[in-house]
Amino acid sequence: MLKADAAIGIIGGSGFYSLLSGPKLVEESTQYGKPSSAIAVGTMADKTVAFLQRHGSKHTIPPHMVPYRANIDALAKLGVKRIVATGACGSVSSKYKPGDFVFFDQFFNMTQGRKDTFFDQDTVMHVSPADPYCPELRSIAIKTAKSMRLSFHDKGTIVVVNGPRFSTRAESMFFTRQGFHTINMTQYPEVMLARERQLCYLGIGLVTDYDVGLVGKKGVEPVSNAEVMNMFSQNIEKVKGLIERMLPLIPDRRRCPCGRALDGALATQK
């Protein structure tokens, strides 16, 4: 019963821990190990959702150690077909300001050494990440953010760095000059693994800071962890409100191409 109902998974990022009221905790295990936390299954806006805490229930798992494969596999095993992932991000563009929401449409991977595929044994799959984010969930998020009069960006490129350290000024300047908009440490490989499981994935970023400053802008202080946590907690109600209002607009049947992400990707001769 649980499996059939828990069709929407929510992955929470920094400072985003208590979304569901009266949740039932499910301990899942996968061939990739245990997920970051027990998965809380409960009701939100009359929909059954499964909520996972990306950094663990006490924020003990750093970004480069998150068991991304176990997290996505555990949600998929529960019957989740769509993932709404939230998290803090920095801005490397003057147009993306602290307090703004971003619905990512592209990522740029700068991480290294992470287990970033389910297909590393016996089967060669070349999955296309050309458009890695679900267009249907993104358009629902945009519509909802408009109706709530939130300050948001309907698209944006997120550069994903390994962490746990922040950027140097040189790195941050490089990202700005590449035309990237935002930066965090967890979108990759999370979004790509969801794609490999043919799940929809929506990445919602809340801009908390200007990384280590902006090119040509004076007086912008380098990001600190305290600033990120403070900004995120100030906006947590907005994040929750956005998701609560989005959920009823998500149709039961998917009309996006995410469920066919593996079509034509198999290179191995069977």
Ligand SMILES: [Zn+2]
């Ligand atoms: Zn989709």
